[in-house]
Amino acid sequence: MQSLHLRDEFIKLGQALKAAGLVESGVEAKEVIQDGLVKVNGQTDTRRGKKLYPGDIVSYNGEEIKIEN
Structure with a gap:
C-alpha cells in the first residue's frame, strides 16, 4: 500500500489516482x-x-493508496 500525502484539506478521487501513478491521465x-x-x-x-x-x-x-496528512 502506498501513501499519498495531502497538501490541502482533501484531494478528489480522480486527482488521487493520477497523483499516485495508477492512471496516466x-x-x-x-x-x-x-x-x-x-x-x-x-x-x-x-x-x-x-x-x-x-x-x-x-x-x-490490485493497488491501494492510503490518504494521509
Missing part, C-alpha cells in the same frame, strides 16, 4: 471510476469528484 481516471473499477474504503464509488480525506483508502487494479 484525467481521462483514464474518469473512465475507470465511471466503469466502477475503483473502491473507496471498500465501497465502489463512481464519482470522480469524491473528496478524499486522511484515513481514506482507495483500491484500483
Whole structure:
C-alpha cells in the first residue's frame, strides 16, 4: 500500500489516482471510476469528484493508496 500525502484539506478521487501513478491521465481516471473499477474504503464509488480525506483508502487494479496528512 502506498501513501499519498495531502497538501490541502482533501484531494478528489480522480486527482488521487493520477497523483499516485495508477492512471496516466484525467481521462483514464474518469473512465475507470465511471466503469466502477475503483473502491473507496471498500465501497465502489463512481464519482470522480469524491473528496478524499486522511484515513481514506482507495483500491484500483490490485493497488491501494492510503490518504494521509
